Amino acid sequence: MSDVEGEAGDFRVTLVKKPRYIREDKCTGCTTCVEYCPVKIPDPFNQEISKNKAVHIYFSQAIPLITYIDENCLYLKEKKCKICEAVCKHEAIDFSAKPEKVEINVGAIILSLGFEPYDPRLRDEYKYGKFKNVVTSMDYERILSSTGPYEGEIRRSSDLRHPHKIAWVQCVGSRQVIEGGNSYCSTVCCTYTQKQVILTKDHDPEAECVVFHNDIRSYGKDFERFFQRAEVLPNVRFIRSYVNILKEDPVTNNITIRYSTPDGGVKDEEFEMVVLSVGLCPPKGASLVAEKFGIELNEHRFCKVDSFVPVTTSKKGIFVSGAFSGPIDIPESVFGSSGAATKCGELLNYRRGKLATQRVYPEERDVRGEEPKVGIFVCY
Numbered sequence: 001m002s003d004v005e006g007e008a009g010d011f012r013v014t015l016v017k018k019p020r021y022i023r024e025d026k027c028t029g030c031t032t033c034v035e036y037c038p039v040k041i042p043d044p045f046n047q048e049i050s051k052n053k054a055v056h057i058y059f060s061q062a063i064p065l066i067t068y069i070d071e072n073c074l075y076l077k078e079k080k081c082k083i084c085e086a087v088c089k090h091e092a093i094d095f096s097a098k099p100e101k102v103e104i105n106v107g108a109i110i111l112s113l114g115f116e117p118y119d120p121r122l123r124d125e126y127k128y129g130k131f132k133n134v135v136t137s138m139d140y141e142r143i144l145s146s147t148g149p150y151e152g153e154i155r156r157s158s159d160l161r162h163p164h165k166i167a168w169v170q171c172v173g174s175r176q177v178i179e180g181g182n183s184y185c186s187t188v189c190c191t192y193t194q195k196q197v198i199l200t201k202d203h204d205p206e207a208e209c210v211v212f213h214n215d216i217r218s219y220g221k222d223f224e225r226f227f228q229r230a231e232v233l234p235n236v237r238f239i240r241s242y243v244n245i246l247k248e249d250p251v252t253n254n255i256t257i258r259y260s261t262p263d264g265g266v267k268d269e270e271f272e273m274v275v276l277s278v279g280l281c282p283p284k285g286a287s288l289v290a291e292k293f294g295i296e297l298n299e300h301r302f303c304k305v306d307s308f309v310p311v312t313t314s315k316k317g318i319f320v321s322g323a324f325s326g327p328i329d330i331p332e333s334v335f336g337s338s339g340a341a342t343k344c345g346e347l348l349n350y351r352r353g354k355l356a357t358q359r360v361y362p363e364e365r366d367v368r369g370e371e372p373k374v375g376i377f378v379c380y
Contacts, residue, residue: 002101004292008317008347009107019097020068021076022055026092027066031057033084033093034067041072043149047139049157050149055084060147069093107351108317108344111293111303112337113283115323118173120276122180126172131248131255132158134274137168137192144199154203156273158253163207163272166200167257168193169243170213174279184300186279186327187219193277194218194230201233208235210271212243212259220329245274280327293318302326311340319343 003014037055042048045059054072057065074081075095085093117138120128127134133156135143146152156163170193174186190213197209216238218224231238241259246268248255255274260266282301283289290297296304296314303320306312311319321337322328328336 011106011109011317013104013106015102017100017102019099021093021095021097022067022069023092023094024064024066026090028090029065031067032087036083036087038083039072039074046142046149049139049142107348110340110344111318111320111324112322113289113324115280116283118278118281120172120278125245126276127245128276132253133255133272134245134276137275137277140196140275154200164204165208165271166273166275167271168211168275168277170211170277172276172278175214182279185217188327188329189277189279190216190218191223191226194226197230197236210237210239212239212241215240220331280323283324311336311343317347
């Protein structure tokens with residue numbers, strides 16, 4: 001989105017469509033170009049744990065399910081290669097594609113920009129990026145996934161072994177009134193950690209899982225039951241304590257965590273993997289979006305919304321859904337999106353039916369006396 005003008009009921013929005021260098025009308029998603037591409041890059045969808053090619057399908061359920069070429073392509077950078085163009089049987093590669101500007105006229109706008117995961121590199125004590133087996137919850141989510149870097153097996157990046165003792169550190173980047181942290185609660189971290197613990201136990205019933213937390217906040221309907229289900233699993237401990245990620249064993253790459261307990265004092269304990277449960281931050285470019293759309297942000301740089309109608313922004317005709325309004329989980333995002341769509345319908349109700357046109361069907365042909373025919377239509 002490059003520009004927006006107008007008012008409620010009559011917005012003129014200018015969009016910039018970036019080239020994918022693949023013709024959508026010709027590509028069949030066969031991925032032959034991916035097979036032959038010589039450029040390997042860290043896969044952003046898999047949190048850069050695994051490798052991908054400069055031409056690829058972003059993720060396995062992408063729509064449309066066709067490839068695109070990113071900025072790491074040798075031809076786009078150095079005018080070399082073009083192997084993909086040579087092997088594509090459908091002539092779908094088009095390096096001459098340019099960015100397109102598309103202008104649309106709309107009556108209302110819904111901003112659904114999502115969120116940005118907190119980056120633990122901002123705080124040195126988490127050792128993320130320094131210790132090999134310290135990962136974020138987003139990394140671990142991809143590790144658990146069947147379409148992830150290890151095809152659903154839980155492995156350590158240092159040696160690809162299965163970890164049997166894993167620690168989770170809660171409130172990373174949330175509920176911290178210090179430099180590099182956010183003072184608000186991100187609402188989802190406790191529950192997704194419990195989900196990850198349950199899935200880890202499904203993968204390995206003998207695994208030892210330890211969750212270090214400030215306190216448990218299970219937001220949402222019935223999520224307290226989710227916590228109660230997780231805490232009674234064998235070899236699962238919930239410990240209320242701030243922690244210090246102390247050191248990495250140079251031989252095993254195991255991580256030592258120092259924490260305190262009410263009755264046992266300060267303890268050091270070694271883990272094979274540490275998962276940082278990162279919080280939710282405002283999306284990148286939120287300030288620029290707010291400036292272009294003329295909306296206000298709150299003190300945490302999320303979209304400022306009406307307390308009684310939390311899908312309504314400070315500008316008429318512009319609504320918000322999802323985590324751009326503040327940290328929320330998936331169910332709340334879904335019904336928030338429905339609420340935003342309903343408010344759009346309410347705003348534009350006066351135009352209902354004004355653009356409708358009468359359907360015109362072709363006249364039926366008289367087939368009496370002709371030889372009967374049978375049509376079979378099969379999904380392709």
